[in-house]
Amino acid sequence: MEKQPHRNTKQRTALLELLRSTKSHPTAAWLHERLAGEIPGLSLATVYRNLSVLAMQGNLQIIRSRGDAEHFDAIASSHGHIVCEACDRVRDLDLPDGENWDREAAKASGYEVSSHQLIFFGICPACRKGSR
């Protein structure tokens, strides 16, 4: 699964560390902004390029929800996400099972299945109260 040779630049290392240290499923822009203090001159393009590499290495998952930008999640284990359609925030959500799905899907489809993604859409408690 890991094919590319790769170097551990401070940019890539910092990116993965930051991603692993947060539970907020950030966007590329957020990561860039957050890292800019630590690594002056950091380019947004670098953030994207590294996110792409990390995704290929299986180190993170890309979440395309509603809203404009992609969200990124350092993978620990297979889990689902729930997105608030009002504030666009992403939260983790564990539902039982999900481990054998890839195998089942492969059997049912004839595909070589590598991963899956389960996303729920709704309104979070905070937004429901604020009725925003």
Place this chain on the structure above:
Amino acid sequence: MEKQPHRNTKQRTALLELLRSTKSHPTAAWLHERLAGEIPGLSLATVYRNLSVLAMQGNLQIIRSRGDAEHFDAIASSHGHIVCEACDRVRDLDLPDGENWDREAAKASGYEVSSHQLIFFGICPACRKGSR
């Protein structure tokens, strides 16, 4: 769930019909191209606007997979999708259950859950053979 007043213009009607008649989970561009013969002068903006309206009405589901563009699926029943990471095509995939998930997710999260989306990623048989 349905809130907006709406008119049945030929553009919107044709769009929904086309979407319902195909199993290919098209992109907006594909729909536009396909409809251009039937409705000369049809604007891509109109396609997008109508897809948005139809989605709000619950007539279709938006699939954000890999690849750049969104794919659209006329909803019949709740089902999952499987995306080929090589050719980017989307196929339907029925996995058991899935009916109570929204309720379970709501209970587990405190959100007001309206829908969910399950997407598998892999390589389809055709692309595996072609090794493309």
Place this chain on the structure above:
DNA sequence: TTAGGTGCAAAACCTTTGCCATCCC
């Protein structure tokens, strides 16, 4: 030394919007 990585700026892309003419109800 050298292939991969980075910054910067420009490009590419998809999607949305403003505006005004048009059409449905």
Place this chain on the structure above:
DNA sequence: GGGATGGCAAAGGTTTTGCACCTAA
């Protein structure tokens, strides 16, 4: 008639790319 729609073109935002200069290994 009046408000929802459509067409067109321009804007908006995110992500990607080209290129020259670095830098980890």
